Amino acid sequence: xxxxxxxxxxxxxxxxxxxxxxxxxxxxxxxxxxxxxxxxxxxxxxxxxxxxxxxxxxxxxxxxxxxxxxxxxxxxxxxxxxxxxxxxxxxxxx
Numbered sequence: 001x002x003x004x005x006x007x008x009x010x011x012x013x014x015x016x017x018x019x020x021x022x023x024x025x026x027x028x029x030x031x032x033x034x035x036x037x038x039x040x041x042x043x044x045x046x047x048x049x050x051x052x053x054x055x056x057x058x059x060x061x062x063x064x065x066x067x068x069x070x071x072x073x074x075x076x077x078x079x080x081x082x083x084x085x086x087x088x089x090x091x092x093x094x
Contacts, residue, residue: 002074002087012076016049016084024051030063035070042073042087050083 004012022045023038041048052063064083068075073087 001068001072004074004076004086009074009076012047012086013084015047016076019047019049021051021082022048025053025063025067027053029053030066030070035067038067038085039071042071042085043089046089047076047084047086050085052081052083054081 023041025034028034038048038050050067052060052067055063060081060083061078064075064078067073067083068085071085071087073085076084076086078084
């Protein structure tokens with residue numbers, strides 16, 4: 001999982017305000033297929049916004065943490081039903 005400083009998180013939160021939602025987790029929750037799709041989105045975009053199902057704040061936070069863990073990304077923010085994730089692109093030379 002990617003570790004970021006608070007300054008880096010602030011920067012990525014600002015960048016995330018200018019992008020639309022790039023994915024969603026449905027009623028079935030976080031499945032392997034959903035995690036794979038979001039991982040591919042992160043490969044392509046580095047910074048993604050994901051809509052998650054409505055629920056109590058603790059459930060949304062737990063889903064956001066599980067999503068970050070499943071994709072190996074850093075959890076930047078959880079705002080309402082929106083989760084912002086960041087994972088740097090893999091080095092092309094490897």
